[in-house]
Amino acid sequence: MTTETGSLARLEAEALAALEAAADDAALDRWRAEWLGRQDGRVTVLLRGIREVAPEERAAYGAAVNALKQTLEERLEERRQALKRAELERLAREGAIDVTLPGRPQPLGRLHPITRTLRDCLDAFRAMGFRVAEGPEVEWDRYNFDAARIPEDHPARDMWDTIWVNTLIDGKRRMLLRTHTTPNQIRVMERTPQPPVRVVVPGKCYRQEATDATHEWMLTQIEGLAVDEGVRMSDLKGVLYEWARAMFGTDRRIIFHHSYFPFVEPGVEMAIDCFICRGDGRQCHTCHGTGWIEILGAGMVHPEIIDNAGYDSSRVTGFAFGIGVERVAMLRWGIEDIRHFYSNDLRFLGQF
Amino acid sequence: MKISLNWLREYVDVRLPIEELARRITDAVAEVEGWRTIGEMWDPALVRVAKVVAVDPHPNADRLRLATVDTGERTVQVVCGAPNLAVGQTVAFASEGARLFDGHTGEPTRLKLRPIRGVESAGMVLSERELGLSDEHEGILVLPEGTPVGVPLADVLGDVILEVSTWANRADLLGMVGFAREVAALTGGVLREPSREFTASGPAVDGLVSVSIEAPDLCRRFTASVIEGITIGPSPAWMQERLRKAGMRPINNVVDITNYVMLETGQPLHAFDYDLVRGKRIVARRARPGERLVTLDGVEREFDGEMLLICDGEGPVGVAGVMGGGNSEVNDGTTRVLLEVANFRAGSIRRTSTLLKLRTEASLRFEKGLGPEMAMYAQQRALHLFETVCGGRIASGIVDVYPGKEPPRTIVLEAARIAQVLGIEVPVEDVRRILGDLGFIVHHVPPAKYSVQVPSWRPDVEIPDDLVEEIGRIYGYDRLPATMLRGTLPAPEANPVMSLRERLRDLAVALGFQEVINYTLTTREKLALVTDPLDTVRRNPLGVVNPVAAQHAYLRTSLRASALESYAANRRQAEGPLRLFEIGFEYLPVEGDLPIERPVLCAVLGGSREGRWHVGGGEALDFFDAKGAVEAMLGALGVRGTFTAAEEHGLLPGHTAKFGVGSEMAGIVGQVHPETAAAFDIEEPVFLFEVWVEDLVRHLPERPPYQALSRYPAVRMDLAVVVDASVPAGAVLELARSHRSQGVTTRAELFDEYRGPGVPEGKKSLALRLWFRADDRTLTDEEALKVRQGLLARLGREFGAELRG
Ligand SMILES: [Zn+2]
Secondary structure, three states: OHHHHHHHHHHHHHHHHHHHHOOOHHHHHHHHHHHHOOOOOHHHHHHHHHHHOOHHHHHHHHHHHHHHHHHHHHHHHHHHHHHHHHHHHHHHHHOOOOOOOOOOOOOOOOOOHHHHHHHHHHHHHHOOOOEEOOOOOEEEHHHHOHHHOOOOOOHHHHHOOOEEEOOEEOOEEOEEEOOOOOHHHHHHHHOOOOOOEEEEEEEEEEOOOOOEOOEOOEEEEEEEEEEEEOOOHHHHHHHHHHHHHHHHOOOOOEEEEEEOOOOEEEEEEEEEEOOOOOOOOOOOOOOOOOOEEEEEEEEEEOHHHHHHOOOOOOOEEEEEEEEEHHHHHHHHHOOOOHHHOOOOOHHHHOOO | OEEEHHHHOOOOOOOOOHHHHHHHHHHHOOEEEEEEEEOOOOOOOOEEEEEEEEEEEEOOEEEEEEEEEEOOOOEEEEEEOOOOOOOOOEEEEEOOOOEEEOOOOOOEEEOOOOOEOOEOOOOEEOOHHHHOOOOOOOOOOEEOOOOOOOOEHHHHHOEEEEEEEOOOOOHHHHOHHHHHHHHHHHHOOOOOOOOOOOOEEEEEHHHOOEEEEOOOOOEEEEEEEEEEOOOOOOOOHHHHHHHHHOOOOOOOHHHHHHHHHHHHHOOOOEEEEHHHOHHHEEEEEEOOOOOEEEEOOOOEEEOOOOOEEEEOOOOEEEEOOOEEEHHHOOOOOOOOEEEEEEEEOHHHHHHHHHHHOOOOHHHHHHOOOOOOHHHHHHHHHHHHHHHHHOOOEEEEOOEEEOOOOOOOOEEEEEHHHHHHHHOOOOOHHHHHHHHHHOOOEEEEEOOOEEEEEOOOOOOOOOOHHHHHHHHHHHHOHHHOOOOOOOOOOOOOOOOHHHHHHHHHHHHHHHOOOEEOOOOOEEOHHHHHHHOOOOOOOOOOOOEEOOOOOHHHOEEOOOOHHHHHHHHHHHHHHOOOOEEEEEEEEEEEEEOOEEEEEEEEEEEEEEOEOOOOOOOOOOOEOOHHHHHHHHHHHHHHOOOOOEEEEOOOOOEEEEEEEEEEEOOEEEEEEEEEOHHHHHHOOOOOOEEEEEEEHHHHHOOOOOOOOOOOOOOOOOEEEEEEEEEEOOOOHHHHHHHHHHOEEOOEEEEEEEEEEEOOOOOOOOEEEEEEEEEEEEOOOOOOHHHHHHHHHHHHHHHHHHHOOEEOO
């Protein structure tokens, strides 16, 4: 018994020493075959030899050999883990890569800054219950001008230098590239038999205009229109205030100046406080020292236009506004030249 | 318009600092674009008013003279070269050290005295240019007689000139009196109107001239007076100074009075030499077709039958409301003046000046819509000046033909309307004060109405809401709270085309494409490079009459040209992969109607794909990159495209496919024909695809076709078949994907296409990976093999496919 136990202890010491010497997976597999192999592993053989042990000693013998087997199996697993860890440590140490090398280039698409700005604006208005609609870029003069109370031979037409389409209809030029999105006020109301109307209409507009850093002949506008009983100028102020805060920061302030557009009464221009110089920059190129940045035109829809839509202007009122998206984009990113937008230089577009 | 603050002060007290005044005017009246301060740099101690008491020749120079000048403190001698120097003049005098502008260079400088041709000079008599008033440097500035000697020049000549931009419907703001009325209403001041008193000492005007209006629809009022005993000469210095500050050039006393009164009242006037008016008769009538007149600017002009002319007994003497004729112009010999002050229909003047391309100070005012009452007001004001300034003898009576007389307009304004429109109540006393200050006559009809009579100079005020605006702007929009819209929301309007456009935009970006936005106008030549000669619609784009530039003269009928231009421009900037896309409209002409605006996604790509480094790169992008992008987009939208070989102008045959979704073609993908690419200066292979948004939207599922995940595993196996080389791989794949057998569905992907050794000549091998799956059970390998066998048999029947040995 003692002899047996003593020889098992020696055996264990021998096995563990061999295990310690095994330095890789292959060596471990060989060790396992030698000691724990199913057929003739040395411990397996011992287990099998239980038949030759005296019956009264068998139980103790079996327990001792099984304990040896379990110990070897556990130590084998530990050794395997230790070798794996050592291998990973070696990999981390000796196989270290230069992490300052550039990453592998990936294809990256971007939206045009005008699209981004347009979407942000529309999202702000959607949050206030506005729907989004569209109208044609090539427009009839009666929608662009007459229905907006800008008759021929009226000096207000000078406010919009028009590009005319070279097509005669009944001997007259009637088609033009819309100079503003305002015709959509008429178009939307025409297809809405009854108020409420609450809509924003984005789209391109065109002006017969020489280009420079602040003037472009192709423009993106957003027309806004809300018509219903109880729509007030203070609501216009509230809606534009929320929009301005969404686009330019929550601490923005806005003011209305008196202005004139034939299709609104009263008409105003809205300015936001200059967030570049915060109101004290005589040299400020953005606000020219006034502390205010003119940003859009707006007003209450002229009652004649409400009546022409078939609504009753004594009960129904409305407001309208027109936002120049390029101007908004220029302000939010500090872009100095409007001509960048449609020259499609990736050095420019890649910055947004 | 230029507003001199000093001049404005003649009509209203202004005590506000200029910044504050400008801000208030911008808030409530018209936009102040800026202002210029005159005399800011004149040192009160060094630049002062002086009087010329003697003029003597310079001993050493013919062109120079010696002026003896009383500076108020002492009498000094200065050397002066101005030809207009004369004894008795009141002048601007600068002492040593004064800050001035150099008379020759215009640069700011400091006066340094030194002897001129051997004579000491104690100072300098100044020209307008040296004072920074204008570019005038011919002679010295002569101040109005009676200007106190010895006072700082800044006190008498210093001024602030506001640059104000007014509105298209407010002719009254183009007169100082009208502008002053607004300032008075805004600041609580009182308007002082200029004097219109005069004494009629001449013969009865009826005996001197008769006036008739033959076109009362175009000429609503015509007043005429005659002034005798006039000597043409310069107008007084104060009047000249004001005209200059307003940006007008003084001419002579008669013309200056008409301009001055126009600037003061906003009402244009015209002076004829009475003795050149033939027949002593004035007729306002439409032009006879082809009628001509040489206008004051020396240009002969021809008129059409809708233009209004002012004629005398024999023919035209003026273009009504635009410009007078040279044949009756006031000249140096004029002694009698016929003064016309009339009112014309705004649209008619606008039309005439537009067609004649002749915009004048007069036409700019008439076209904005002047009240006809202003004609008599200006007539009287001018006669006051003719009497006091020119010493003219005024004929008694003023001819006044007034077919367009209308009673004053009265508007009933409900008090509730103010709150309905503005969102705030405005107290009765504020309404009365504001409208009253602006010249409206207000009767409060208790409890809640106002009866408002509109002043004649405000024809733009027509309806109650116009009054609401008057009240709102003066009361101050800063008093409006910011409120939120109330009431119900409109029903949502589905716009599937717009939604799909935005979705495609996001997908293209996700696939690595950069969005561009191009001008929508281009040239016919560029469109011809990318459209089919037989496509009569796209080959006949809509042109515009007045393009901003020749390269933007036609509305694009294809996005491909601008896409390739963007590609070429960016290729010049950088190497590497380029992937660009735009979503825009094709403008397709329709006879007699607006064009169809057809939304299209157009993308171009080329160059070497991303490699390991940012320089250099991997293998070149090719057709299958373009097609892969299309497939990815369609896949994301829940549909699969069917691609078939196609030919398309501008694309390379054999490298182009159209794709359909459902029964409809929804786009195209292909390699840009190298010749077409070269026409756009692109030397490398470049690929293009288009998605036709409206065609695609009709075949999109409303929702993605969702399928619950199967609980049973798929069996994966490969199948290699040999088919004729001409069999489209897509068809084989399509068939495999559609294969179903006893509740087993097949997913299939191609993973190799091979021709060469081991495969017979004229044949190709296609390798398919197949996944078989049943919804209700785990397939056994035997079942899967049977399904594969069935698929192989079908491929054999349809395409002659054989199992690759
Ligand atoms: Zn600023």
